[in-house]
Amino acid sequence: KSVDLNSDMGESFGRWTLGDDKALLDVVTSANIACGFHAGDPAGILRTASQAAANHVCIGAHVAYRDLSGFGRRFLDEQPGDLKADVIYQIAALEGIAASVGASVSYVKPHGALYNRIAVDETQARAVVDAIMTVDSSLGLLTLPGSVVGLIAADAGLRVFSEAFADRAYMPDGRLVPRSQSGAVIHDVGEVADRIAKLVAGGTIEAIDGTMIRIDADSICVHGDSPSAVDMARAVRERLESNGVALSSFAGEGRPCAS
């Protein structure tokens, strides 16, 4: 039995530091690295990619809407042709940075508002899938279970991987409880570790109303932008390892992450 742990990284920008990439890269097996559109300047992206390569952590392109001031968390009503070109540009730029440190990009995980949008919006989902297919059809796509973009990507022949969120509460229908609702985020480290251990062992998690729901997860997303998040990621990893679960990148199956 094995599972992947992924986290967002490379989200510093110039003078602004966000997240402890170095610490997280000792814990996770997949690094979603910002590509410059919602966060990440080239020098900072290069540093994170280099550390990921040194730790044999797989690199994913964390593509986003072009919105630094909104950190890619605001929906942008972009034309599909523009979105496709934006995604090609971002993946390619990260590939170049990764290659410069002897690494490569193994998968794509859309970020923030784009991630949420293409879980339901077919037009933008198709633009993102087109972009990935155009750059490299062997790239994986990491997304929500049951998302529209996942279906379109699978149809197009991409390898699609789904993720669960370590510290988020779920609705009975499998969607995340919106952050605006109370109880949306689970702060207790032990509780988070318990939930993930059960999910990985049995494929089910307790929804916010107490019902047990099935979540099919190739990867567990642990967030990285608060100091306690590193502790939580570590706790999840330790619990899984003590349960005999191997931590291993989903992307690593088809292609090696770093030499």
Add this chain to the structure above:
Amino acid sequence: KSVDLNSDMGESFGRWTLGDDKALLDVVTSANIACGFHAGDPAGILRTASQAAANHVCIGAHVAYRDLSGFGRRFLDEQPGDLKADVIYQIAALEGIAASVGASVSYVKPHGALYNRIAVDETQARAVVDAIMTVDSSLGLLTLPGSVVGLIAADAGLRVFSEAFADRAYMPDGRLVPRSQSGAVIHDVGEVADRIAKLVAGGTIEAIDGTMIRIDADSICVHGDSPSAVDMARAVRERLESNGVALSSFAGEGRPCAS
């Protein structure tokens, strides 16, 4: 006898259009395409790269300082590590866009203030050369004859190509007359064609003081950001062709520009 004609392209941005890339791509043999830092959004860059590929025009990465409001024409006192990462990012992003339309990047031509700076500044020149070597040591570098960056690049093993400027006056020492001085830009199309024809035939051009100077030019730069510039580019091409000079990309020697 053959020579290359190059021009800056892909310099539109969103709603703002600059230059007539389509017309120029019927005239030139090398296209310096903006990479998004001084100009160029991904969708626009993609359109220009696609037209270049259709016309079998070689593509160069027109890398620049990150300065959209100044169009990369203002010196930016950037640390070499940051500059190196910025250049890797830009080349890689353009390579991805070019690959998506079946083309590739053959050479790098730094833009604007970066072009001028690394003609004399060893630290920044070295950062740019490091970046190119890191991405692909078979890329060419297009620069001023005798520039510092040209010497460093040649030393590092890069193929270095030099260019002359079709519509610019020269100092007796081979430098360009600064734009702030009168007579710096030659507006007469016939005069420009005459000068370039002589330069390509004999390797010399008349400096602003009337002396004849040697300029070693693998390529002639024709500017593209005014309507008359297209006419001038056409006039130069026609004169050269009627003199029996073949127009052919310098970059094409080592690697095919488009299939």
Add this chain to the structure above:
Amino acid sequence: KSVDLNSDMGESFGRWTLGDDKALLDVVTSANIACGFHAGDPAGILRTASQAAANHVCIGAHVAYRDLSGFGRRFLDEQPGDLKADVIYQIAALEGIAASVGASVSYVKPHGALYNRIAVDETQARAVVDAIMTVDSSLGLLTLPGSVVGLIAADAGLRVFSEAFADRAYMPDGRLVPRSQSGAVIHDVGEVADRIAKLVAGGTIEAIDGTMIRIDADSICVHGDSPSAVDMARAVRERLESNGVALSSFAGEGRPCAS
């Protein structure tokens, strides 16, 4: 009888020129000047404001979403508190530029996607109205007849002015025919002048299905971002003047536009 003519201006950015502000300022009575978020750098805004002041043309703040690459034409799902602050910032910045050339800002006209959004979205509309009230409750608001933002602004005590579009076709219910539909834009200069002359004389315009509809317009919007647009603006102005209609700013009633 009098009416106002307004046009968008100050939309150049750095090296990129858009529109012929100088020519338009001989024609219109109100200038919607970009504030830097969708277009306009400070030096360019200053030039346009200075020309507006010299021509005694009233200045409006053309506030927008922060989206240079999309020219403010893409909806951005921004929180109302952020939007309010963005609008305050933009109006204030333009006021400072205007004051530096002896002019002032008389009104606010939201731009592009923000203009369309707050015609129907109450939350964002309220944020914009709050921002205007906070900066200066004597500022006018220029908007679509019957828009949500117009109702909220009037309720709040702002002076609200409505506009018709010179070259756009109307639906029978008074909305604009979307640009994506054929016939949405009227290109014939004489036809445009006819329609506007009738509208100003009688308050009605022919909709795309041939029915006559009422449009209450304090101002006529003539676009400025194509060469022919200046000709169209001139034609509208000449027709109105030859019909004995005075061209006069709506904003000028309450406050002088420039000394």
Add this chain to the structure above:
Amino acid sequence: KSVDLNSDMGESFGRWTLGDDKALLDVVTSANIACGFHAGDPAGILRTASQAAANHVCIGAHVAYRDLSGFGRRFLDEQPGDLKADVIYQIAALEGIAASVGASVSYVKPHGALYNRIAVDETQARAVVDAIMTVDSSLGLLTLPGSVVGLIAADAGLRVFSEAFADRAYMPDGRLVPRSQSGAVIHDVGEVADRIAKLVAGGTIEAIDGTMIRIDADSICVHGDSPSAVDMARAVRERLESNGVALSSFAGEGRPCAS
């Protein structure tokens, strides 16, 4: 005897947080608030301005080169006309934000590379002074003792104030030891408090070679972008107060900072 304490603030941007403005506003008497060009988005600037107003802390416009990715710390070779317009825009935008929370801007402190440049470059210094004079000739200017911009500003009739740096070592000629040299930054809180107490009492400070030098300081700059910086600012304030020195804004003399 009294002195001012100033610190940089409002330097967060979107998702990125920098400095503890709330804590610093309990300590300092003048807040240099970012204006959006090197840092600061409107909503964040508004929050900091509001807290400054609540604490009766004077607000200064921390104007900068337009360079978010470089945080305004890289020299940008900008034309004086462009720089002047950029500075007018920034001061005006901050004035509007400040006015929206019942506060006002009392002075201007150029930031980072602009601060350093106009200490020696007459052309850019003149552009900044022109901008300030144009916006409001009653604004103060906070700068290095003996700077070129200070001389030009005083000549133009601006009130000029000079500052010393709490945690920086000085050369015997009164310049700061460059950050690249060892010993440039003093980390010991007690030592910093001692130095500033002596400086305020006697007008002298010990240079890095042990000689005592005169520094004429209307204000002491305490940095704000690290957690320990708040402790240092508090230690300086406590030492001064226990020595009977009143903390009071230089800008407050001529105009009240907040009601």
